[in-house]
């Protein structure tokens with residue numbers, strides 16, 4: 040699996056530009072032309088750029104002999120910011136009423152990518168983001184629990200490299216602040232042992248914000264005693280401190296900031312919550328409609344002409360009981376997002392003060408769509424109450440969320456609004472589980488104000504940074520052969536000139552808890568666990584409202600075969616209803 044042997048020299052950035060065909064030849068994504076010719080219905084329009092968005096130098100050319108690497112005089116710094124469980128429409132630049140002026144500045148100063156897709160959950164997305172591989176290839180096909188086989192060992196495998204392990208040997212200073220979540224801390228597979236010279240953050244995947252259990256580098260440091268501690272701020276402070284040090288070192292840096300926000304528990308500062316207390320009393324139906332109108336106005340939703348109906352499991356706001364409490368839930372969620380935005384502002388100001396903003400690439404995305412995970416009164420809040428006294432856990436109208444002794448989530452109604460206009464949620468492979476806003480800013484090279492709709496996947500980030508940072512992707516790690524990255528560099532989308540949309544030639548696949556999906560160009564095949572495949576033309580129906588599987592059985596068959604080949608190649612195991620993989 041994994042394509043051709045890259046040889047002993049490691050892969051240069053030119054290999055990615057030209058040589059991903061080596062992967063494609065083995066059936067991976069990025070393979071030359073899509074025989075399905077994208078998602079246009081018969082007789083429908085073809086996108087600009089013809090059949091071959093890669094042009095005459097596409098991947099079918101054989102590798103040419105290696106040439107000496109000519110490094111640009113100043114390689115860029117990179118800051119990669121990851122939000123947790125944040126929905127597609129939850130920032131101002133993607134339609135939200137939530138105040139995110141700093142993320143909006145980032146968005147308008149660079150490119151808003153509307154077609155970035157994650158995996159369906161925290162762990163598998165972080166696996167792909169860090170390694171450029173599909174989750175099973177990184178040992179993280181499920182979560183950080185051992186499910187037996189190497190693909191589901193629940194911790195980052197030895198047979199892959201992280202962004203830190205790729206960029207550090209190429210001369211980058213590296214750091215990761217926030218959630219790691221590709222192994223449990225006690226495993227010893229931690230940022231410090233996987234390529235990041237500095238690290239700090241919570242040990243838990245659903246950490247409380249006021250009193251989290253923390254690690255720094257190789258040490259557990261316990262819970263903070265400072266009464267003013269707030270996790271989002273602390274992560275950012277650590278990142279800015281590192282960037283200050285790195286920027287004086289003469290080397291470029293890669294800093295990853297992986298916020299817990301706005302993942303539950305709903306915990307935020309009282310003044311941030313108060314600001315939204317009135318906003319959400321209008322209810323989720325009006326919020327969805329307003330966000331949709333903003334997104335359409337901004338040109339972010341080609342192919343979605345109407346706001347799809349509310350999730351059938353969610354009542355109309357007019358029929359909701361405990362509306363004051365429901366509004367309070369969303370107010371705390373919005374406060375968490377605003378707090379994260381304030382952190383982004385601090386970070387951008389620090390880069391400006393250091394006079395390194397122009398040559399620093401700042402990327403922002405969420406790790407999966409909004410979460411409708413249920414939470415009862417005996418929820419995992421108890422697990423985080425150690426040393427703090429009794430917790431008021433669970434989603435009950437008797438408990439207003441927000442303070443440090445509460446442990447609650449915002450529920451399906453608001454998650455449905457967060458994911459406007461998409462359906463379903465984190466865990467599933469409909470767009471509500473996979474779609475994220477993706478912002479890229481690079482003032483010295485990338486012009487402001489661009490919107491790009493191409494299909495991207497989180498596996499693309501590693502090959503892109505390998506190319507932009509002029510790094511070397513190795514062929515092995517500690518003597519163990521590693522697969523080539525599955526993603527595809529989108530570096531050519533980050534230049535001064537507009538570039539073609541490559542969606543037609545993309546193939547991407549997903550599986551999580553038996554939920555599965557395949558993209559071949561504009562066509563998307565998707566199924567919830569144990570249900571039949573549905574087929575959507577994402578060019579005209581990205582909200583997945585018109586299932587055309589019955590009208591195109593040959594496409595269902597072709598994409599389904601593609602999914603099965605992929606699942607076999609990356610060793611996806613069948614999901615059993617008993618919450619485990621066999």
Ligand SMILES: [Ca+2]
Pocket residue numbers: 123124160161162302406407
């Ligand atoms: Ca997540």
